[in-house]
Amino acid sequence: MVSRVIPVDPFDLVIFGATGDLARRKILPGLFRRFCSGQMPEEARITGAARSDMDDAGFREMVAEAIREFGGGRSCEDGTLDDFLTRIGYVTVDAKGDGGWGELKERLRSGFVRAFYFSVAPSLFGDIAERLRSFGLADDDSRVVVEKPFGKDLASARALNATLAQHFDETQIYRIDHYLGKETVQNLMAVRFGNMLFEPLWNSQYVDHIQITVAETVDVGGRGGYYDTSGAMRDMVQNHLMQLLCLIAMEPPARFEPDAVRDEKLKVIRALDPVDYHHIVRGQYAADESQPGYRAHVENPRSTTESFVAMKVHISNWRWANTPFYLRTGKKLKARTSEIAVVFKDAPHSIFGPEAGRHANVLVIRLQPNEGMTLGVTIKEPGPGGMRLLDVPLDMSFAEALGPDAEEVPDAYERLIMDVIRGNQTLFMRGDEVEAAWRWTDPIIEGWTARGEVPKPYEPGSSGPEDALMLMHRDGRKWREIKG
């Protein structure tokens, strides 16, 4: 059912930062899986580039190890890995120097799609972009892929956009948010705009509220240095949660085309009200008897960076006026889960009387684990003894629905890299979208700083600070339980 694999055009892909964590964990294993599934043509070539001194053979060994460690267990025929490795090469390049660029240029062939993946710190984007042009590696058809974080505020995002724009047109720039590559996220658009069933109800008249939760069980781990300068607002809300909010709230684009979709997402961000600070709860995981807290994971023992945020936001437009969207995300929570829950209003009148009970319909879109959707439907509790109502889930797990084919569903990185090769920007953030998201986020963060606000401590393994629960209780509503 799934695996209608359409090979992409032959390409040269250069990965800057090919020896780094992201390349080893996600990009290279993802490319291998696409190779296994037959999507990568014979003539595709992947060249790693970083400062480490290595030859092709050394890099191939590194790639093989990364695939063995992070390959994800998808079935591949014997010998496929060796075959894949023949398409891989490596050039030692310093983004800030001139060495290696000539050799890299010689490796690239004319007449093929050319893409450059910047899997390096954003401070190097400008250096690489400039050298790609000055050494003649990139032309007006080449594509560049840039990773998050895309800035840390509006000013820095603008500066990054301006730097990239000096060398590349917006149609050549692919800003990755891997959440957009998830199967369920795209399915969200299919469900909304491919069915008659939901869209007529998708508005403030029928929807009571929407909850978006992205919960992690991990702590900041080895990323403490970076995370402490960022926090949950910059690391998760400004990008991932904002993108999910856009897809759930946007108007139907006229066509499923990059700019049509991104125009509609941008309108959602622009319609967001500024958030009243009483409607935001910041948290920071505390220590318990068996494990250290956030401050022990970062260098600053008095850090006031948040590892959790919960907030109520409003979109001031015709469709969503007065419908609250509750967002929350955090680390060291009870379970690892990402979901969007659309909670519909109660039926206007219960013909069965108060004893029967009543249940609002809830459509839950699960991004992880176990991607799928559940629709809560009210039925009669079976058996004699009168009419009592029961809420039962109509559950669609993609893994079950697709059977063995589910294994073939590409993960987010695989899909997005293939989209780059195809030249399809639909699932990538446009520069103005990113800036609009920062324009909305900046005053929230500035407000915390101005008020000297300290995040509320929360127990590791909990659902976040008590105040986050109160945020909904005050409105007579309740968060869904965080469960994996």
Ligand code: NAP
């Ligand atoms: P990393 O492990 O620190 O790797 C950085 C890479 O950049 C290494 O390959 C390094 O290799 C190379 N590099 C550093 N300075 C260089 C220079 N002057 N010239 C050429 N290459 C240079 O970082 P990462 O975790 O892979 O992250 C890469 C980017 O992806 C960052 O922007 C990060 O924020 C983003 N990101 C990462 C993840 C993740 O899960 N890791 C998730 C989302 C986004 P050499 O030292 O050999 O030069």
